[in-house]
Amino acid sequence: MTYLHDDARLIRSHLSSQARPPEDSDALFLLYAVLMRAKGEHVTEVDVHDAWAAWMATRNLGHPALVPFESLDTSAQSQDLPYVQAIHSAARDRRATRNP
Incomplete structure (x- = not known):
């Protein structure tokens, strides 16, 4: 596993239970990990x-x-929000563990 896999797992751990990630979405969460590392909150x-x-x-x-x-449409747009929130939360968590 790589640091990106670790970040992808961290993002998943912050995902609300209401979110329904697509099947076999490991590669998608690697992309989210790149977003988190590049843009954070x-x-x-x-x-x-x-x-x-x-x-x-x-x-x-x-x-x-x-x-x-x-x-x-607004309904489809709203499906991205739980992932944004999870990335933000994971970025804060990662920052806190690096800067205690």
């Missing part, structure tokens, strides 16, 4: 959607949500 719903879209493009090019975040 500045990650946005647009960032999360873009990471998801990159992941989904390798799985199903015909998925109807493979459009820019702004083109999604």
Whole structure:
């Protein structure tokens, strides 16, 4: 395992029970780990959607949500929020453990 796998696990541990990650989403959470390392608490719903879209493009090019975040309806946009919150929380947790 790598440091990115560790960060992906940390993000998963902060994910609310209401979120339903897609099946076989380990690679997606690696992308979320990169977002966390690059942007920390500045990650946005647009960032999360873009990471998801990159992941989904390798799985199903015909998925109807493979459009820019702004083109999604409000319901679809809201599905990214739990992942943003988990990334923010994980970033705070990681920062706290590095700077006690």
